[in-house]
Amino acid sequence: MIRTASAAWQGGLKEGSGTLSTQSGTFKDQPYSFQTRFGDAKGTNPEELIAAAHAGCFSMALSLFLNNAGLTPERIDTKATLTMVAQGGGFAITEVHLDVTAKVPGADSAKFLEAANGAKQNCPVSKVLNAKITMDAKLAS
Secondary structure, three states: OOOOEEEEEEOOOOOOEEEEEEOOOOOOOEEEEHHHHHOOOOOEOHHHHHHHHHHHHHHHHHHHHHHHOOOOOOEEEEEEEEEEEEEOOEEEEEEEEEEEEEEOOOOOHHHHHHHHHHHHHHOHHHHHOOOEEEEEEEEOO
């Protein structure tokens, strides 16, 4: 499987701006800039998209791990909080924290945590990140 995304940028770093698009067209010509990345301007940024990708990837992986344990989730809600810090004259993504709450009929805490840890370690986005990945996982009643 191969997936693509593209970026177009015009101008210098602080005064310039660009757009981001995905192969599917679902995300097309979305604005990004220095201010959307490091400030509060409207638009997206690469780190926000990585966090979204990680939350989505993890949720799907958790569904798989639960299915493999004979469980079917009704709902999985995941929030990924990405930390980027100044490092070595540039910036680095150092950590992603996953907060997950899932409603899984018939699951006990031990089985759920085992599935969540398996998903955290094995979702493809987790594997590609050179960052510490932490997680809080709980079952919803």
